[in-house]
Amino acid sequence: MQFTTTQIIEILGTISFAISGSFAALQRRLDPFGVLIIAFVTSIGGGTVRDLLLGDTPVKWMRDVNYCFLILATSLLTIFFRTHIKKFRITLFLFDSLGLGLFTVLGIQKGIAYGLSPGICIALGTITGCFGGVIRDTLLNTIPLIFRKEIYATACIIGGMLYFTLMYFDLKTDVAKVLVIGFIFALRIVVVRYKLSLPKFGY
Amino acid sequence: MQFTTTQIIEILGTISFAISGSFAALQRRLDPFGVLIIAFVTSIGGGTVRDLLLGDTPVKWMRDVNYCFLILATSLLTIFFRTHIKKFRITLFLFDSLGLGLFTVLGIQKGIAYGLSPGICIALGTITGCFGGVIRDTLLNTIPLIFRKEIYATACIIGGMLYFTLMYFDLKTDVAKVLVIGFIFALRIVVVRYKLSLPKFGY
Amino acid sequence: MQFTTTQIIEILGTISFAISGSFAALQRRLDPFGVLIIAFVTSIGGGTVRDLLLGDTPVKWMRDVNYCFLILATSLLTIFFRTHIKKFRITLFLFDSLGLGLFTVLGIQKGIAYGLSPGICIALGTITGCFGGVIRDTLLNTIPLIFRKEIYATACIIGGMLYFTLMYFDLKTDVAKVLVIGFIFALRIVVVRYKLSLPKFGY
Numbered sequence: 390m391q392f393t394t395t396q397i398i399e400i401l402g403t404i405s406f407a408i409s410g411s412f413a414a415l416q417r418r419l420d421p422f423g424v425l426i427i428a429f430v431t432s433i434g435g436g437t438v439r440d441l442l443l444g445d446t447p448v449k450w451m452r453d454v455n456y457c458f459l460i461l462a463t464s465l466l467t468i469f470f471r472t473h474i475k476k477f478r479i480t481l482f483l484f485d486s487l488g489l490g491l492f493t494v495l496g497i498q499k500g501i502a503y504g505l506s507p508g509i510c511i512a513l514g515t516i517t518g519c520f521g522g523v524i525r526d527t528l529l530n531t532i533p534l535i536f537r538k539e540i541y542a543t544a545c546i547i548g549g550m551l552y553f554t555l556m557y558f559d560l561k562t563d564v565a566k567v568l569v570i571g572f573i574f575a576l577r578i579v580v581v582r583y584k585l586s587l588p589k590f591g592y
Numbered sequence: 593m594q595f596t597t598t599q600i601i602e603i604l605g606t607i608s609f610a611i612s613g614s615f616a617a618l619q620r621r622l623d624p625f626g627v628l629i630i631a632f633v634t635s636i637g638g639g640t641v642r643d644l645l646l647g648d649t650p651v652k653w654m655r656d657v658n659y660c661f662l663i664l665a666t667s668l669l670t671i672f673f674r675t676h677i678k679k680f681r682i683t684l685f686l687f688d689s690l691g692l693g694l695f696t697v698l699g700i701q702k703g704i705a706y707g708l709s710p711g712i713c714i715a716l717g718t719i720t721g722c723f724g725g726v727i728r729d730t731l732l733n734t735i736p737l738i739f740r741k742e743i744y745a746t747a748c749i750i751g752g753m754l755y756f757t758l759m760y761f762d763l764k765t766d767v768a769k770v771l772v773i774g775f776i777f778a779l780r781i782v783v784v785r786y787k788l789s790l791p792k793f794g795y
Numbered sequence: 796m797q798f799t800t801t802q803i804i805e806i807l808g809t810i811s812f813a814i815s816g817s818f819a820a821l822q823r824r825l826d827p828f829g830v831l832i833i834a835f836v837t838s839i840g841g842g843t844v845r846d847l848l849l850g851d852t853p854v855k856w857m858r859d860v861n862y863c864f865l866i867l868a869t870s871l872l873t874i875f876f877r878t879h880i881k882k883f884r885i886t887l888f889l890f891d892s893l894g895l896g897l898f899t900v901l902g903i904q905k906g907i908a909y910g911l912s913p914g915i916c917i918a919l920g921t922i923t924g925c926f927g928g929v930i931r932d933t934l935l936n937t938i939p940l941i942f943r944k945e946i947y948a949t950a951c952i953i954g955g956m957l958y959f960t961l962m963y964f965d966l967k968t969d970v971a972k973v974l975v976i977g978f979i980f981a982l983r984i985v986v987v988r989y990k991l992s993l994p995k996f997g998y
Contacts, residue, residue: 420746420790420791421790421791422745422746422749422790423745423746426718426745429715437645441644441645441847441852442843442847442852442853442854442857443852443853443857444647444850444852444853444854446644446645446646446647447645447646447647447706447708448645450712451645451646451708451712451716454709454711454712457711457712457715458711503853503857505853505857506860508860508863508864509856509857509860509863512835512863513857515832523934527730527933528726542828542829542832543826543828543829546828587826587827587828588826588827623949623993623994624993624994625948625949625952625993626948626949629921629948632918640848644847644848647850649847649848649849649850650848650849650850650909650911651848651850653915654848654849654909654911654915654919657912657914657915660914660915660918661914730933731929
């Protein structure tokens with residue numbers, strides 16, 4: 390069995406978001422089924438919204454049950470090892486940021502495969518990266534939603550711009566993907582670590 | 593005019609959720625149009641999300657206006673008889689639980705008709721049963737959302753597993769449907785009555 | 796370049812909602828990317844939900860990047876001129892109400908083009924008009940959601956009924972459109988100015 394770059398990115402992203410979803414649900418003290426549902430929604434949310442917008446239905450996770458098993462296994466392992474992982478909360482944030490980078494690149498690629506213009510591809514990447522978390526937070530009724538989301542979205546948009554800049558300079562696609570994933574990942578860490586933010590305009 | 597089992601389940605489920613949606617809206621003191629909208633959304637929400645995921649569009653209620661009239665009539669009757677029904681709040685909970693069972697079975701069946709694997713069919717059933725209520729609560733901005741939803745979702749998943757177990761033992765489809773509807777209905781009542789819950793894991 | 800009535804309505808509606816979305820985001824003190832995202836979501840939200848329900852995918856804004864540039868330009872201008880516009884808060888409310896009328900008519904028309912029955916067309920119009928604002932408020936986690944929304948939805952439904960009444964009396968389509976847009980616009984102003992509301996039924 391041989392995996393393509395895209396499949397590897399998809400698998401890693403699915404695992405990352407399943408872990409982040411499971412932990413968000415455990416924090417709210419949901420029962421095991423609740424944890425499973427939130428892990429599932431976080432993992433497949435972004436790609437599902439993207440595929441609905443593109444009209445690519447039945448959506449992917451319905452056609453490939455392996456993703457469901459992957460999420461189930463990840464979620465059960467997270468529940469099982471929660472006491473160990475809880476000491477490494479930073480690990481979770483890292484997984485979440487990694488998932489964001491991975492899924493953003495996936496979304497951009499799918500847009501390109503559909504022949505859409507760069508601006509739309511970046512929007513698709515941002516949707517793929519962010520929407521799992523948006524649906525997760527909406528279901529969990531987490532209050533300070535948008536503040537976290539913004540850093541998310543802004544990182545995706547800038548990462549998307551970087552991707553098309555790299556493509557413009559004829560970089561190899563696989564190299565560009567890895568660079569952008571690393572960039573979004575690093576940007577999130579720097580932003581959260583140094584509490585950076587763009588200037589805001591009130592009125 | 594002859595109804596199939598599926599149509600009967602669909603009609604009963606639509607009525608049940610229209611009643612539950614109307615009452616939720618009346619509780620929040622919405623005006624008549626608001627009540628109508630919430631009743632509509634609660635009734636068609638789950639099936640709409642399911643059909644979007646499957647790519648079965650235009651979604652059903654657009655093609656069959658009878659469901660809209662059914663919801664309109666149910667909603668008006670609920671507004672009209674609200675003072676009588678309010679004494680029987682338990683009746684409402686029963687309707688809601690009945691709707692949950694009915695729509696879960698509908699979703700599972702539609703998944704089977706699309707040739708999807710059992711795990712995906714159970715997910716579709718859960719979505720069909722739960723999403724009307726999720727959208728209703730999101731629109732009404734009801735706070736303790738997930739706690740109720742969980743009992744919902746867990747009942748759907750267990751009911752779905754029961755359905756495939758019964759099918760495995762070659763039970764007649766119609767009998768299995770009625771048994772699963774009854775099971776989800778009864779499970780919800782027992783759970784709420786005795787305040788049962790699955791063990792939870794915090795971290 | 797020659798615009799059809801539908802295109803003019805679409806452009807004006809897109810601008811109106813982009814302005815209203817930008818201001819809602821500025822009020823919550825989001826950074827520039829956040830403002831852009833909320834403006835985008837408010838502008839395309841209603842039409843996107845409508846197109847998803849109809850199965851008209853890839854959704855419009857993906858196929859016609861001009862709408863994205865229009866939203867981007869409107870949003871940047873709103874950020875730039877925010878200190879000037881803030882003195883004219885009433886102007887914003889007017890834009891928002893205008894957008895509501897414009898998009899409701901667009902949704903009704905699209906329903907008619909799909910050969911749907913009047914009741915469904917009115918529902919589509921209401922969805923097109925309201926959902927951008929609903930998604931905006933959900934993302935911004937604005938609390939008193941439904942109260943504002945209701946006046947919205949009720950105005951759309953009544954406006955939709957007026958449209959079909961006018962069509963019944965064989966009015967020219969373009970005249971009926973302008974009348975209904977004006978009616979919804981005026982109704983919203985009268986309702987908000989005189990704090991009118993329909994009688995409510997509690998229980």
